[in-house]
Amino acid sequence: MRGWSAPEVPQLPVTGPVVQVHDTSSRTLRPTNPDGAARMYVCGITPYDATHMGHAATYVGFDLLNRAWRNAGHEVLYTQNVTDVDDPLLERADKVGIDWVELAERETELFRTDMEALRVLPPTHFVGAVESIPLVVELIQRLQSRNAVYDVDGDLYYDVYADPAFGRVSRLDRDTMLTLFAERGGDPDRPGKRDRLDCVLWRAERPGEPAWESPFGPGRPGWHVECAAIALQHLGVPFDIQGGGADLVFPHHEMCAGEVQVATGQHPFAHTYAHAGMVGYDGHKMSKSRGNLVFVNALRLSEIDPMAIRLSLLRHHYRDDWEWTDAQLFDAVDTLTQWRRALALGAGAPALPVVEQALAALADDLDAPTAVASVQAWVEATLGTNGLADTSDPDAAVLIRSLLDAALGLSL
Ligand code: 5CA
Numbered sequence: 001m002r003g004w005s006a007p008e009v010p011q012l013p014v015t016g017p018v019v020q021v022h023d024t025s026s027r028t029l030r031p032t033n034p035d036g037a038a039r040m041y042v043c044g045i046t047p048y049d050a051t052h053m054g055h056a057a058t059y060v061g062f063d064l065l066n067r068a069w070r071n072a073g074h075e076v077l078y079t080q081n082v083t084d085v086d087d088p089l090l091e092r093a094d095k096v097g098i099d100w101v102e103l104a105e106r107e108t109e110l111f112r113t114d115m116e117a118l119r120v121l122p123p124t125h126f127v128g129a130v131e132s133i134p135l136v137v138e139l140i141q142r143l144q145s146r147n148a149v150y151d152v153d154g155d156l157y158y159d160v161y162a163d164p165a166f167g168r169v170s171r172l173d174r175d176t177m178l179t180l181f182a183e184r185g186g187d188p189d190r191p192g193k194r195d196r197l198d199c200v201l202w203r204a205e206r207p208g209e210p211a212w213e214s215p216f217g218p219g220r221p222g223w224h225v226e227c228a229a230i231a232l233q234h235l236g237v238p239f240d241i242q243g244g245g246a247d248l249v250f251p252h253h254e255m256c257a258g259e260v261q262v263a264t265g266q267h268p269f270a271h272t273y274a275h276a277g278m279v280g281y282d283g284h285k286m287s288k289s290r291g292n293l294v295f296v297n298a299l300r301l302s303e304i305d306p307m308a309i310r311l312s313l314l315r316h317h318y319r320d321d322w323e324w325t326d327a328q329l330f331d332a333v334d335t336l337t338q339w340r341r342a343l344a345l346g347a348g349a350p351a352l353p354v355v356e357q358a359l360a361a362l363a364d365d366l367d368a369p370t371a372v373a374s375v376q377a378w379v380e381a382t383l384g385t386n387g388l389a390d391t392s393d394p395d396a397a398v399l400i401r402s403l404l405d406a407a408l409g410l411s412l
């Protein structure tokens with residue numbers, strides 16, 4: 001499907017260092033080592049409601065990786081899916097009495113405009129689940145040829161232990177896996193399953209639900225196999241980074257990896273599994289199902305500068321869990337006013353060391369708070385808030401503007 005338009009990104013005069021990212025599987029920082037273009041898959045939205053600050057934080061987080069790679073001289077191949085058919089989407093459409101296709105299209109379009117406003121670079125491939133059903137069917141057939149599929153009353157299940165590496169992405173004990181599986185769309189207690197953790201690959205048609213023809217009869221894909229098939233088709237394996245929020249570590253990313261590893265016989269699915277922390281609001285993870293949401297779109301409609309929204313996200317490390325408060329947004333608005341004042345001077349404190357510090361921080365597990373602090377120190381030196389103003393670098397503002405834009409996605 002159509003993505004969104006790409007902002008112009010300035011070229012920096014220095015090349016950033018090798019980018020390292022925290023890997024959930026090994027629980028270590030791992031240098032990325034792209035072979036040709038850097039390849040990243042980030043799990044996209046289920047479009048039944050507008051983009052909230054949690055989604056925005058995750059996509060801005062991986063946008064920092066996209067930019068860090070580009071600033072290190074890599075071309076980036078980025079695939080993101082849209083889960084445009086799934087239980088929560090169908091349930092919401094039913095509840096509000098609108099056609100599910102219409103709901104998905106409307107919310108996906110809103111997501112595009114939110115991402116554009118936040119200056120998130122668009123993926124190379126923005127791919128819907130519905131348009132990928134032939135790929136899903138093909139992947140299920142490959143799994144069948146490896147004896148990793150069985151039938152429960154017409155639904156097809158994936159045998160998780162067909163992959164000897166099952167569990168290696170999340171490294172959780174079985175009890176925790178079972179709890180998370182039940183919480184996150186799984187059905188551990190369905191009779192007839194070989195293992196309680198086995199997940200559905202193809203759900204046979206139910207009355208009132210959309211269905212597509214397939215060699216397995218009419219039905220629709222399970223969730224994990226969609227991302228598995230899309231990543232396999234549009235990136236190929238192994239690719240560099242599988243990303244998403246930490247709520248996707250298990251079962252989603254474990255299952256995606258297992259399915260592709262069994263189907264292709266190739267390990268690993270991704271070299272690094274990177275996960276963003278959860279943004280909370282009112283004491284709980286911000287989630288569509290709980291309804292404790294702050295929408296990007298609502299803030300934009302109230303004339304908030306999208307760059308202030310972005311800065312308030314960048315002030316948190318992407319891996320941290322944190323709570324959204326309006327105060328952080330107002331603080332970011334004030335900060336941008338001060339930054340713009342410094343940039344308007346043209347000259348300022350020496351800028352090149354700031355660029356080097358910020359690129360180093362971002363290459364070190366996307367440490368945006370440290371990069372933001374480097375810029376803040378430059379602003380304070382330039383304005384003289386800590387003593388005498390420093391305007392010794394005549395072209396400083398141009399370079400700092402380019403840094404903010406290219407590395408942090410802040411266009412001021
Ligand atoms: N469509 C699936 C992924 S294939 C999905 O999880 N959709 S979602 O709309 O629920 O979430 C979209 C992305 O935002 C996912 O990467 C998810 O991990 C992330 N996300 C969801 N809630 C939060 C939150 N509160 N904080 C941070 N990230 C979040």
Ligand code: ZN
Nearest residue numbers: 043044227252
């Ligand atoms: Zn996914």
